[in-house]
Amino acid sequence: MTSLLVAGMPNSGKSTFIAALRHLLVANEVPIDLCLAELSESEGHLNRLENTWLDCEIIERTKPATEGWVELRVQDKNTLALLTLRIPDLRGEAFEQPACIGQCETDLFAALSEANGILLFTNADREDDSLLIDDLVDIFGSDDLGDADGEVDPLAAEEAEKSFNPEEMPEEVKLVEFLQIANRRPLASRRRKIAIIVSAWDVVTANERNEGVTAAQWIETRRPMLAQFIAANADLWESRVYGVSAQGGKLPRDKTALKKVRRPSERVQIIGHGAEEHDLSAPLRWMLPIAN
């Protein structure tokens, strides 16, 4: 059995990706590298995800009650090799815990240890969560942050001040710490493949300023900590970056348009490393032993 880990913080698009992937594998209606060979013994979780995705409904955040270990029995179309993929669909909070409390759920820790590859998700459609006050001064000027004289009422500032809450640390910090524990004692370091998935890629391409930007370039500028970490530790991480729009648009805004797509698989978009337009299985196939 080949274990892949789908990792990412809450609302990073993990479950939507799994739902769309499941549909692509079953439907086999667009060119993709893998197809579903057979159903596994427990398909309930996948069925619910796929149905929600097909209905163009927002897939709710994964909760403890809805977590699931997904099993996909797939076949590589080129080599005809049969593989069973075991992918946990866990709530994002589980991936935050190493950074926030210095602990990891034992099941997840074991999965990380055993994983042949990691799909790491980051959502392009979220605000900068590590902005410096100094950077804000650059944008708006100091006068705009204080009163007319640029002075700040200390009492008002004290009242408004938010104390440090580890759960509100930037996403990149949590992702890097999660990756670090894969090579920290007691685990032995080893080289792994990691596919960084920039989800909600349609939001990036919708912005004219991003015309021609690749997912790798986007990561370097928008997730510099993660990009540097991966590059600096190239002896431990063989990486690729993909831009993915698993939903095909923003819900509920684009629901009507998405419902009209004749073949739902065509809602899916992926770019990077020569992946076919709708082939969400491309990063998986790259991480599987057959790809070598």
Added chain:
Amino acid sequence: MSEEMDQVTLGCKVPGCGGPKSGVCINGLSFGECPDVVTISDEAEVDLEKPTVIDESTGNEPSAPSGRSMTRTADGPSLNGASCDALLRQRGGTVVGIVAGPEAGKTTMIATIYELLHRGRLDGYRFGGSETLRGYEERCHLARVASNRNCPDTARTPTHAKLSFTHLRVGTATGITDVVFSDRSGEHFDNVLDQPAQLAEFAELVRADVILILVELDRLAEHAHVTTSYTRRLVMAMRQCDLLQDKILRLVGTKADLLEGQDVLDETTSSLSSLAEDLTRRAGGNSIFKALVTASRRRSRGGHVVHGLKELLDDILQPRAQATFRLPKLVPKKMTEMDSLMFPYWATRT
């Protein structure tokens, strides 16, 4: 009892969920339905906030309150002496001992180096990881928009805080290297000047490869004699405790951004350089102090910019001779046959 009152005594077993206290259920259920909601005493509620720690005596892994088995993945937000030592034994690295009185800008300097590094704003260096990410984040919080502040600040290291270390893995042109920065309360240095011999117990300075002595430039400008005397006494105490030998020594002027005008900056920079020369002379030429001016904050748009930290990192990470470590030549009084066989080996090794 009303539901509102009930919720005062209710807590959540799931780590990371504020539960009834926060009004939000991580499971998206009402608090009456959620199986993770429990009645707790105030004392137990406090315990839920604390990270669970492995029982060192038994080695048992902790269990989350919800019953989920948890594995410890880090020793804490920052490194203590023991965990820093373990890290250095495992990976090696450069130890930077920071010497400074209260509010000299130690924590701000450490935090700003981290901020610049992970944002890719230090030319020639890149972020390669850290064993103390949470520790850095805590130190950086008040300079972030997330703190809701209007101007950046740094939380003071409390007097009661023990010696701690932050760690950075830095990618350089020649590979990855590890750096740990010591962080201890400035009051410790104030106090130790009354009993200078106790400075020998400052473990970070004993182990340091690089010692940074911080001097607040605004204080140097306004109270030159007091500041100079304080720094001299610190250096004298370090020399008497034999803490300066074979170390890279830097006299780091901090808070250059607080100096108003180029003239004041030039004059104060000159004073700092003179002090560095004076300290070198007093050390008899055996220890060379080099002055470096830094600003870890920007004051306003178009005003002072952060500077000096790249140069500081250049100095910290400069190639240096490996410390020589010699095994003592100890020979057993009564040699066994095995000792006799090993003797030639010992002789060559020592």
